[in-house]
Amino acid sequence: METMLEISNLEHSYGGVPVLRDVSFSIGAGQVVALAGENGAGKSTLFKIITGQVSPSGGSIRVEGNLVERIDTRRARELGIGIVPQELAPYPDLTVYENLFVGREIRTPLGTLNRAKMISQSNEMLGVFGLEIDPRRKMRDLTTALTQIVDIIKATTWGAKLILLDEPTSSIPEQEVQRLYEVIHMLRSKGVSMMYTTHRMTEIQDIGDRVIVLRDGVLVQDTPVKDSSPEQIISSMIGRDLEDLFPALDAPEDGIGISVQGLRLIEDGPEINFAVKKGEILGLGGLVGAGRTEVLEAIYGTRAIRSGDVVLNGTSLKLGSPRRSIDAGLALVPEDRKGAGLVLLRSILDNGSLPRLKKHLLAGFIRPLSRSKDVRTAMEKVALKFNTLDQSAESLSGGNQQKIVIGRWLGNETKVLLLDEPTRGVDVGARGEIYKIIRDLAASGLSVVLVSSDTPELIGLSHRVLVIRGGAITGELSRGELDSDEVQEKIFRLASDQALLEV
Numbered sequence: 093m094e095t096m097l098e099i100s101n102l103e104h105s106y107g108g109v110p111v112l113r114d115v116s117f118s119i120g121a122g123q124v125v126a127l128a129g130e131n132g133a134g135k136s137t138l139f140k141i142i143t144g145q146v147s148p149s150g151g152s153i154r155v156e157g158n159l160v161e162r163i164d165t166r167r168a169r170e171l172g173i174g175i176v177p178q179e180l181a182p183y184p185d186l187t188v189y190e191n192l193f194v195g196r197e198i199r200t201p202l203g204t205l206n207r208a209k210m211i212s213q214s215n216e217m218l219g220v221f222g223l224e225i226d227p228r229r230k231m232r233d234l235t236t237a238l239t240q241i242v243d244i245i246k247a248t249t250w251g252a253k254l255i256l257l258d259e260p261t262s263s264i265p266e267q268e269v270q271r272l273y274e275v276i277h278m279l280r281s282k283g284v285s286m287m288y289t290t291h292r293m294t295e296i297q298d299i300g301d302r303v304i305v306l307r308d309g310v311l312v313q314d315t316p317v318k319d320s321s322p323e324q325i326i327s328s329m330i331g332r333d334l335e336d337l338f339p340a341l342d343a344p345e346d347g348i349g350i351s352v353q354g355l356r357l358i359e360d361g362p363e364i365n366f367a368v369k370k371g372e373i374l375g376l377g378g379l380v381g382a383g384r385t386e387v388l389e390a391i392y393g394t395r396a397i398r399s400g401d402v403v404l405n406g407t408s409l410k411l412g413s414p415r416r417s418i419d420a421g422l423a424l425v426p427e428d429r430k431g432a433g434l435v436l437l438r439s440i441l442d443n444g445s446l447p448r449l450k451k452h453l454l455a456g457f458i459r460p461l462s463r464s465k466d467v468r469t470a471m472e473k474v475a476l477k478f479n480t481l482d483q484s485a486e487s488l489s490g491g492n493q494q495k496i497v498i499g500r501w502l503g504n505e506t507k508v509l510l511l512d513e514p515t516r517g518v519d520v521g522a523r524g525e526i527y528k529i530i531r532d533l534a535a536s537g538l539s540v541v542l543v544s545s546d547t548p549e550l551i552g553l554s555h556r557v558l559v560i561r562g563g564a565i566t567g568e569l570s571r572g573e574l575d576s577d578e579v580q581e582k583i584f585r586l587a588s589d590q591a592l593l594e595v
Contacts, residue, residue: 093120093121093123094120095119096119096155096156096285097118097154097173098155099116099117099142101115101116102116102138104148104149104150111134111137111309112137112138112141113309114311116151116311117304119254120285121285122280123280123286123301124287125288125300126299126300127306128289128291128303128305129305129329130307130330130522133519134306134308135306138306139175139287139289142256143168144163144167144168144173155171155172155173156253171253172251173252173253173255174247174255174256176240176255176258178260182231182242183231187228187230187231188228188230188242189211189214190210192214192245193214197210198213210227211228214227217249220245221244223238223241240260244275248284253283254286254287255279255284255285255286257276257286259517260288260290269295276288288300291517291518293322296322300317302314302315302317303315303320305325305328307331329521330520330524337527337552338552338553339527339531341531341553341571343371344369344371345537346369346370347370348370349368349370349405349508349539350368350405350422350539350541351367351368351403352391352400352402353403354401355387355401356399357563362563362565364387364563364564368539368540368541370537371534372534373531373540373555374539374541374542374554374557374558375550375551375554375556375557376388376541376542376557377547377558377559377560377583377587378559378560379545382560382562383563383564384543385543387563388424388510388512388543391411391422391510391541392422393411393413393416393417404421404508407420418447418448421505421507421508422508422510423508423509423510424512425494425497425498425501425510425511425512427516427543429490429493429497429517433493436486437484437485439481439482439483439484440471440480440482440496441464441467444496445500447500447501448503449463466503470502471496473529474499474525475495475525477492490519490522491518491523491525492522494514494526495522495526498511499529509538509539509541510540511541514526514530515527515544515546515549516545527553530542530553547580547583550583551579555571556568556574559583559586559587560587567582567586569582
């Protein structure tokens with residue numbers, strides 16, 4: 093197998109702090125290499141060096157056997173190296189074909205844009221990848237998965253031989269992941285090499301040829317995927333054996349923390365009914381799009397409903413107002429951490445006090461000492477890793493950002509916590525910390541409603557699971573059933589269309 097990329101003794105430091113140390117590996121033509129590691133392990137820096145965004149402090153890079161003396165973004169592109177970043181940045185108000193040809197537009201002999209030819213060639217490009225979409229559609233109208241595939245098509249059609257994919261499935265629904273897999277398999281068959289970062293062990297097993305693990309900037313594992321179990325990979329990532337990722341659960345109390353009765357999201361839609369004890373973690377399982385997020389948003393007050401009643405600690409909550417929900421002791425950790433959970437450019441202090449700012453007001457002015465003490469105490473409880481409270485949320489890892497979103501609700505005021513995909517895009521080490529925080533909150537008497545598309549997480553962290561399909565509850569699994577060997581199959585059957593399963 094020909095070698096596409098060879099990295100030797102690569103090193104890099106920021107401000108004298110090493111982030112990559114003596115990293116060496118190679119990628120063969122047509123290979124898919126999964127790059128794993130906790131947030132802060134050096135993955136992003138490695139990607140930036142390979143694509144010419146950052147110059148390494150030491151080491152060498154060879155592309156197709158040729159030593160690259162100096163690499164910048166333009167040189168990387170000339171060498172056939174492309175990247176599809178986690179935070180996609182298309183031109184949303186331009187069409188698909190305009191995005192595909194940006195920077196390399198086809199022109200007529202008179203110098204005007206030859207739109208007809210670009211549209212025709214775009215149709216051919218999309219057809220090769222099995223996409224039946226009109227290239228004249230605006231990019232903003234595409235799903236995240238289709239936007240990623242358009243980015244991949246753009247990279248390969250200008251001759252990319254190595255594509256770096258940064259968490260490509262972190263924000264796309266499960267039903268669209270398979271389409272991305274098909275594109276990756278097709279590119280592999282054409283000899284295109286890929287390096288792929290993900291926190292999902294199943295993805296590494298499904299599409300990777302090799303797995304490379306970084307820990308604290310050091311390469312600690314480079315093995316064929318077929319010889320690597322998820323447990324081995326996770327142990328390499330966190331530097332210790334993974335004995336039990338999920339903490340033991342305390343028994344819930346007898347009293348009811350929250351009761352949802354007759355909740356109907358649409359006219360003539362199914363009713364949602366359930367109750368959660370104090371100290372209980374109730375899991376909501378189901379496929380993406382089943383209606384789980386909608387249920388949480390309706391309870392919290394950010395989604396309109398047709399009918400229903402929510403009783404919080406014996407008091408009926410008037411739905412439709414997040415402020416009333418917060419005042420009553422109801423808290424929500426949304427699925428979209430960056431878009432709906434945080435103001436990224438603001439400080440930890442601002443984000444940590446956002447829902448309860450009026451608590452720290454006196455005559456209309458913020459009491460700085462009261463606010464700082466309250467936020468610092470909360471962030472210490474969730475073991476947030478930070479320098480100062482003035483540090484921006486944007487500067488933190490995904491796991492620490494999520495700790496802010498959870499930690500700001502800590503305090504005697506919160507009685508019920510709604511969690512929507514609380515560990516999405518969070519590395520394994522931080523997941524374990526977040527699981528412990530959730531367990532401890534439940535043990536303190538909070539009622540917790542947990543939505544998760546990660547079945548092991550749902551099973552390991554819940555006292556009980558309700559499965560939702562098409563906005564309706566299709567089944568309930570007790571803790572005893574969750575401990576059975578057939579539980580994943582049971583959840584899948586309850587979440588899926590039975591008619592499809594029988595075909």
